[in-house]
Amino acid sequence: MAPSTFNVNVGILGHVDSGKTSLARALSTLLSTASLDKHPQSSERGITLDLGFSGFTVPTPDNLKESLKHDNVQFTLVDCPGHASLIRTIIGGAQIIDLMMLVVDVTKGIQTQTAECLVVGEILTQHMLVVLNKVDMLPEATRDEKIEKMKKRLALTLNGTKFAGCDMVAVAARPGGAVSMQPAEDIALAIGMEDLVKKLVEKVPKVPRSLDGPFLFAVDHCFPIKGQGTVLTGTVLQGVVEVNQNVEVPHLKVEKKVKSMQMFHKSVNRAQKGDRLGICVTQLEAKLVERGLLAEPKSVPTIDGAIVAVDKIRFFKGEVKSKAKMHVTIGHATVMAEVLFFGIPPASDSESTPFMSIEERVKGFTFDREYAYLPELLAAPKPGSKPKKPEEEGGEPVPQCGPQYAVIQFESPVTCPLDSLLIGSRFDADIHSNTCRLAFHGRLIQPCDVRNAAEMARLRMYKMKSKEGAIDRVNDAYTAIGKGLFKKETDINLFVNMKVRLEGDGGEVGTIQGSFGKSGKYKISFPGGIPAD
Known part of the structure; x- marks a missing residue:
């Protein structure tokens, strides 16, 4: 029997050029169809233009074997873009992550998009790990000192968030900063990867996910395979899916039957919440579903x-x-x-x-x-x-x-x-x-x-409305006659027990008790007393 695998989705977020894609590449042993910046502009500029997925697998730690009941833990790395025009893609990516890695350029600290990623993470995930990247850019003589100084700065920033006290790891995902795809021997030079993997393993959820709710699948990539059909890759957000099950593309209002499924090139018959996989269906135009949702029929309006x-x-x-x-x-x-x-x-x-x-x-x-x-x-x-x-x-x-x-x-x-x-x-x-x-x-x-x-x-x-009037005269320490709020034909009984506030430092609050005479004046009671001035 093939070993079973528990999937954990790790979102890699941060400011443009902080090194997110390099970090994913240094960690990865598996590459998915949407992984590692295939867009031409990405290669030219060294930035991520779409969600990229890659991953690596480790044996399930002894302390989690009983609760997870899986042989291996697979970390699916979701590399989110960090540049301004596509921050909405970060939000889409954040909805499928269990754990967030906030990548910070150790030479620059928190930047605009770093802060926005932190906001998104605080809304949508409970667990975060800060990765201080590009430590190779610091002079060796003062490197440790500068890393500790940056950790203290970030700790102060995080104190006002749910991530106060979170772990921080210093790494250099791509020593030297080359833009081109690294050969394997250069990846081996990456600094701090072992410590980073150790921290990720420590943050694996201690209990299996709930499988309640109708099937819901976030599609991030769609492509045709000649003679097979159309493959939609993405992550199961909710519920379970099986081969031969009917699913719907909600925005097209089209139903299809699941022909086959794969998880990182291995065929499976069933997938559940949190799993990253490809779903093959027939007679679906791939260009109509580049990004979106796949769901149980009639469940997504x-x-x-x-x-x-x-x-x-x-x-x-x-x-x-x-x-x-x-x-x-x-x-x-x-x-x-x-x-x-x-x-x-x-x-x-x-x-x-x-x-x-x-x-x-x-x-x-x-x-x-x-x-x-x-x-x-x-x-x-x-x-x-x-x-x-x-x-x-x-x-x-x-x-x-x-x-x-x-x-x-x-x-x-x-x-x-x-x-x-x-x-x-x-x-x-x-x-x-x-x-x-x-x-x-x-x-x-x-x-x-x-x-x-x-x-x-x-x-x-x-809608709350207010009007300004004036005190006509004070009767005693607790009551007064007011004027200027109502016309003489107004039925003041409609305003009985409504509050009035005196202008000034005290701002004493009174209540309207009823009308006084026939000219629109009214009686006011101040339970706390009327100030002498």
Whole structure:
């Protein structure tokens, strides 16, 4: 019986020219159809223009044999592009990785795309390993000192992320920096590969993946084989697939039967979540499916809009306004979309609604409650955090936010699973400005037709409005008469118990108690008292 293999997908991400492809080449013993920069421009410039896949295999460590029940662990290396125009491909690649290797040029440190890759990794994976590449470029006399200095700098950067305290390994994947394909003897000169493989093995998931859910497969490459059919290579995102099973190409609405399958040139009859393989089907035009999804029939819809749970990415410095147009990456597509934000407001001005994760918001969303319209997306509180008082922020009022959501209208239809992750970006921003362009992330709750008024009426959304009035006179320490908010014909009973706030340092809050006379004046009660001045 052939030895069984457990597959782990390792995403290699980082800034352009940080050495990701060289690292994959130095680690690899197997090459897949999409691997190692076949595009002519890649060879000329030494950069990755598409997702490349390669891999290596090690015996399953003794401490994992009982839980994984496989003889070998295969590391599939996903080499993602790092240059600006194709960062959406990084997002597509990040959805299929179990573990992230963040490659940093030790001579340059964190750069714009390095930071964006870090943001994507924080959203989509739980495990990261930092690889300090190009250590051969440092003078030998001071190499160790400079490596330690860079590790300390990176540790400070990572302290504010989920990857605080993650392992770092120093390597030189391509000593000398030659652009051409290295011969085997040059690869053997690579520095630090043994330590890197050891760290990767330590991070192998301790438990097998769940196989629940309908079959879903991320296609990264498609090509015809004469006399056989069309081969789609990619990674199983969800569920299982077997030979002779019917599958669908969702964006084409075409069903095909699986004729045969291979994992790194070895025929298999069954594959499951996490596996990297090629699937052969017949009578499918390869050029129609260069990238996308393969799925259980009828399980992946095409949608024009969606209600989603969202959080602002804390590294994004700009405002994210309602009705703004953003680049939204969902499934394997990046399209322009208009966003409109809404949420559950805090219980009061000095309190925040208990923190809810995106997953909790997806499960708990209902049309049975009212939601407040949000003019912009606010920074999300951290789990367990408490809102700061104005005096702790230098006297400025601090915007509070509860759970936040968005209605998204896509400019063109997108095909995606019903629980898809998504990322909103400003790719029109200057890549050289050294600022993060990824603005928010979230998860799809349900599709919606934004143009259908009846459907959108189910979403009960209100806007907060305010008016300015004045104190006409003070009755006593706790009550006053106000004017200037209402016309004399206004029914003030409609506004009873609504709050008013005094301008000034104290900002005392009172409530409207009822009308006073017939000229539009009204009685106000201040439970905390009215300041003497």
